Amino acid sequence: MKIFIDPPNSLILFDLVERSGHEPLSTMAAIQEKIDRTEIDMPPMNLSLEDVMLGLKYAGIEVPSGVRGRLAVWGPMIEAAEAAVIMEDCPYSFGCVGCHRANLMVRYMIKRKNIPVLNVNYPNNEDEATDLVVEIREFLEGLK
Amino acid sequence: MIKIAQLSCGTEYSSVQYEIDKAARSVGASMTYPDVSASDIDAAVERFGFKPQSPQLKLMIARAVQLADRKYDADAVFIATCFRCAEGALVRNELRRFIQDNTKLPVVTYSFTERLKAAQLLTRMEALVTVVTRKELLARERQTGVTVGLDSGSSTTKAVVMIDNVIAGKDWTPSGDVIRSAETVLENALKEAGVLMKDVEAIGTTGYGRYRLGKHYNAKLVQEELTVNSKGAVWLANKQRGEATILDIGGMDNKAITVRDGVPDNFTMGGICAGASGRFLEMVSKRLKIEVTELGSLADKGDWRNAKMNSYCSVFGIQDLVTTLGDGKTFEDVAAAACHSVAEQVYEQQLQEIDVRHPIIQVGGTSLISGLVKAVGEVLGSKPIVPENSQYIGAVGGAILSSGFLEG
Numbered sequence: 001m002k003i004f005i006d007p008p009n010s011l012i013l014f015d016l017v018e019r020s021g022h023e024p025l026s027t028m029a030a031i032q033e034k035i036d037r038t039e040i041d042m043p044p045m046n047l048s049l050e051d052v053m054l055g056l057k058y059a060g061i062e063v064p065s066g067v068r069g070r071l072a073v074w075g076p077m078i079e080a081a082e083a084a085v086i087m088e089d090c091p092y093s094f095g096c097v098g099c100h101r102a103n104l105m106v107r108y109m110i111k112r113k114n115i116p117v118l119n120v121n122y123p124n125n126e127d128e129a130t131d132l133v134v135e136i137r138e139f140l141e142g143l144k
Numbered sequence: 145m146i147k148i149a150q151l152s153c154g155t156e157y158s159s160v161q162y163e164i165d166k167a168a169r170s171v172g173a174s175m176t177y178p179d180v181s182a183s184d185i186d187a188a189v190e191r192f193g194f195k196p197q198s199p200q201l202k203l204m205i206a207r208a209v210q211l212a213d214r215k216y217d218a219d220a221v222f223i224a225t226c227f228r229c230a231e232g233a234l235v236r237n238e239l240r241r242f243i244q245d246n247t248k249l250p251v252v253t254y255s256f257t258e259r260l261k262a263a264q265l266l267t268r269m270e271a272l273v274t275v276v277t278r279k280e281l282l283a284r285e286r287q288t289g290v291t292v293g294l295d296s297g298s299s300t301t302k303a304v305v306m307i308d309n310v311i312a313g314k315d316w317t318p319s320g321d322v323i324r325s326a327e328t329v330l331e332n333a334l335k336e337a338g339v340l341m342k343d344v345e346a347i348g349t350t351g352y353g354r355y356r357l358g359k360h361y362n363a364k365l366v367q368e369e370l371t372v373n374s375k376g377a378v379w380l381a382n383k384q385r386g387e388a389t390i391l392d393i394g395g396m397d398n399k400a401i402t403v404r405d406g407v408p409d410n411f412t413m414g415g416i417c418a419g420a421s422g423r424f425l426e427m428v429s430k431r432l433k434i435e436v437t438e439l440g441s442l443a444d445k446g447d448w449r450n451a452k453m454n455s456y457c458s459v460f461g462i463q464d465l466v467t468t469l470g471d472g473k474t475f476e477d478v479a480a481a482a483c484h485s486v487a488e489q490v491y492e493q494q495l496q497e498i499d500v501r502h503p504i505i506q507v508g509g510t511s512l513i514s515g516l517v518k519a520v521g522e523v524l525g526s527k528p529i530v531p532e533n534s535q536y537i538g539a540v541g542g543a544i545l546s547s548g549f550l551e552g
Contacts, residue, residue, distance in 0.1 A: 042162040052159050052258040064226030065258040066154020073157070092182040092199060099154060100197035100231070 001143050004081035006106060007095020008074055013085055016133065020140035025077040027096070047073075059105065070102040078109045083116040083143050085136060090122040116143060146173040146273050149218035149249075151207050151239060153200040154226040160260040164224070167265035171273045178207040178216035194238055201225075201235045208239045212246035220250045220272040227255040237497065244410065244499075250275040251410050253497050268413055271370035275408055281548045282371055282407045285384045289345045289550050292333070293376075293542025294326050294361070295369070296353025299395030299422065300509055303329035304539035305337035305344075306547070313337030314536055322353035323360055346549050348372070348542030365546040369538050370401060370411050376541030377507045378406045380531035387501040391520065391528065392508040392537070393490060395422045400494050402501050412497040420489035422510040424458045428482040431465055432475055436513070439479050443515020446476030448484035461485060480515055487519035495524070504528040507537045 002023050005013040009027040017024035034046040042048055047069060055068025058075045078084075086107070087094065096103075110117060118139040123129040148168055155161040168175045180188075180203060188206035189195050196202060204223075210216040221243050225232030233255065240253050252268045275282065287306045295302040297319060303326065305313035313336030315329040334341060348365035349357040350372040358366030377390040384406045392399040398421060401411040429436040451473045453464045461482075468478055506528035510516055512535060521527040533540065 042159060043165075044161060045156050047157060047159045049159050049258055052157070062228060064154065064229040064232070065158035065160075065256070066226040066229070066232075069154070069157030069159060069258065092185055092203075096199070098198070098200055099157075100199070101229070102157075 001082040002080050004077055004084040006086040010095040016136050020137060022140055025081055030073050066099055067102045070099060071105060074106055078113060081115060084110050086117060086119045088119060088121050146276050147176045147218045148173050148220045148222050148272060149178055149211055150175045150222050151204045152224040153204055153232050155224060158258045160256050163260050163262040166262040167269045171270045173273050176218060178210040180206040180210060196231050196235050198231060204235060208242055219276040222252055224254040224256055227257045267368045270368040274367060274371045281545055284548045287544040287547045289547055290339055290343050291346045291543045291547045292344050293539035294349045294357050295538030296322050296326060296351040296357055298352055301325035301329055302536050302539040303333040304536050304543050305333045306543040322356045326357050346546040348546030350538045350542050364549040370399060371408055372541035372545060373537045374401050374403050374408045375406060375544055376537035377505045378403060379544055380533055380540060381505045381529050389500050389504045391504055391506045393422055393510040394508055398490055398494055400498050402498050410498050412494050420486055420493055424461055424486055425482060427458060427462055428465060431462060440513035440515040442476050443479035443483045446480030448480040450477040451481035453481040453485045483515040483519040486516060487523045491523045502526060506530050507534040509535045
């Protein structure tokens, strides 16, 4: 199944989903696809004006461009998602350093899609981390 | 290579980072990002005191703290956030203050949309680089020898001939062909000064046509209008020492610059729409069937409170004007309302991005519209100084600064 992960660039969540035999939907893959477009040269992420305009599908013109640009990347992934794993209260080193407004909208879009969602809290110690991995694995196994 | 530290949120996802880098490269600078460890971010935000929700704004704050603590070396600072983001706007402005309070680095702030192009940033980036690389030249207080300043603006082209710190000749004309307009005003200014072209020791060009004019006249100085206008303004107002704010409401864009001893340390440039520019006053004059030069004295006799004109857009502003005239309001009140509307918008859209320092020196062609100067004074609570020859700031600045190349 296609699993949306949040933060969308979390390597740990990506790895857990992939090991469970599912397809993680992540920023890394979406941006890689854009970077591979040789016809566009707009470093660092090769996001073009057209990409940002695609964000209008999810938020109006009065919404800041940074939010629309993010939604242009994540919106199609959420549309394609069949389930999601969301990590709450994670530190900067765990995932996306981004825009709070865009993050709020992502959560709302996942909720509105009405797909199975696992919300987990960032672990504070090793025991919690072990429990977290078990919980995520069980959720992902249950989706099969 | 000049290092401009970038403190920003949203540039990558707005597809504008490439344009920012391009603008910096084109003026011999590079954008750099103060190194921050993830573990430093919370402490930096705590110290700063403003705690935004967005992680990238927190990262901006942590980068600013690195600059303030001299842990990261940069020559200038560029602070940018998305247009229409309230949280971003608050952090952007407070970080600008924080940087100015804790460093001597020149700062420019910007709110961008996805349509930002490098050309829009060019003048700002060039000014940042100029402030860093030409500090000594900008500190120059006297003009020497026989020099010429040419200011190729969007509305008018101006020439000034200066001889030993005195304006000896000057002329202006509405801008047409860049070279031909400059040739006309230069010829007249030289004639008034009683000197020949061969006597001119140096030329300085500024304004939109500066590169073409610089090449055409083999100018010693080709420089953006932010730093050149600042020099011209403080020289004309005789306020070369201490602090001041220079306000230039131009035909196409507006500039608000704070200076310390004649050198800019913060500036804002542009305008979201023509409703806040001199062009709007031209449109109003046309509709009132008067010359724009008459608008000021007409406005002086009116009261803006009697006529409604508060649109942000020049087209809707004119619509307000038509409605107001239809209601039987006087030309005087309408002219006053137009001036007040421009002053209010400049205050709302631009002066919020700098800390206004007194005195305020109002310059540029629109400073000759007395009603606008009065309106700016009312909005800011302090009457601006309008020096003699205030419309020639760019040309005067060009003549003064170009004379710096005559020595040594």
